Amino acid sequence: MLRFAANLSTMYNEFDFLDRFGAAAHDGFKAVEFLFPYAYEAGEIKKRLVDCGLDLVLFNAVPGNWDAGERGLACLPGRRQECLDGMRRALDYAGVLGTRQVHLMAGLAPQGVARMALQDQYLDTVRRAAELAAPAGVDVLLEPINTIGMPGYFLNTQKQAHDVVLALGLPNVKVQMDLYHCQIVEGDVSRKLRTYWPTGRVGHLQIAGNPDRHEPDTGELSYPYIFSVLEELGYDGWIGCEYFPAAQTRDNLAWIRPYLTA
Template identity: 45%
Template structure:
């Protein structure tokens, strides 16, 4: 049976952020993930995990000015220094929280920057980040994002992500495979997971359309969960969906779709 981690950015969002750890534990989750830890004290976050018997499985590198619409800076030629500073900061938090994986959102292609120039910056940045994180015992991920939700996002397909892995050439860099984004951009979920599971370091889920709970849309999650088990994935699956009501009211999918 798959292991599900509550994404605290999306789930229990009717509560203040620091109260979501307790809510996740009470709802039966053993692990959590969320976008960014940087607005909170490391010791406070570590205590919330410890006090509620939770492990943190993922957070993201700093991604620029999120509130202003930025979604990462990994493809920005003029912000390499800021990117590298973000790697150092991510290592500090991941180490304090015993978080084994950090995801890099590569961002939107900047105006006036060619795809070729952005690719060079991406590869150089990821080589640096992968080595620094490897030295700290932390795995680096990159995530394709659909261009319907985030127009202009640089990385949007699995094959593109894999080609970047090939060029970077680090064993410490893997793909974060978000089922929702993959469904919107390319489909072929089962075959893609089967073919590339050894290069996928983390999985996330939501249904489509609407990014709701599994079972609310077109994706055959009962089949997909069994398939993920059958191909040997034993990592966490992050629940990064938008609850239709309260989070707890919508959690029936866990038992209904995993029998």
């Protein structure tokens, strides 16, 4: 049976952030994910998780100055130490929260810098981040993001991400495969699942309806078929529901209720 985690950065926005944990648990979710925990003390979030009986399966490392438009630092020249300091902070949170996966955002590629120079920077930074994470039993995840929603992002395709994982050869560096981004950039989603899941290099999946990023039962992707492919493949990880509800979250959960009540 497939397992779904509510993304509390995109779902349940009708509630204050700390109240979203209880709302997700009330609706039957057993796990959650979100973008960033850093506005709150780790212990405060931990209490919500324990009280609600939830696992936290994923969050992002410090991305630089998010409010100023930064979307990660890993590929940026001159920012490596700041990026690694952000990973250390993420690992401190992960230790308290019991999280075993942290997404390290690649960043927006600066104009005028050769991609090969950025690639070398990126590979070395990811390697160092993974070496920091390994003693804590944490996997570093790399997510390709679509070029429409985040123009200039360094990592866009599944192949790019898997090439990084292969080049590094580290067991705790894996791909965060968001099917929403994959559909926009590449399509052919089910074939990519069949290609990449058996490699052992995929650490986490995320979903949303295309192209509007609403509930997965809307738009051009047939998620019932996708789910059948995942069950056929024996996918046993969590699936993050990183979508923006078209109305209040609870108004449109019919698509997932069979999985939440099983």
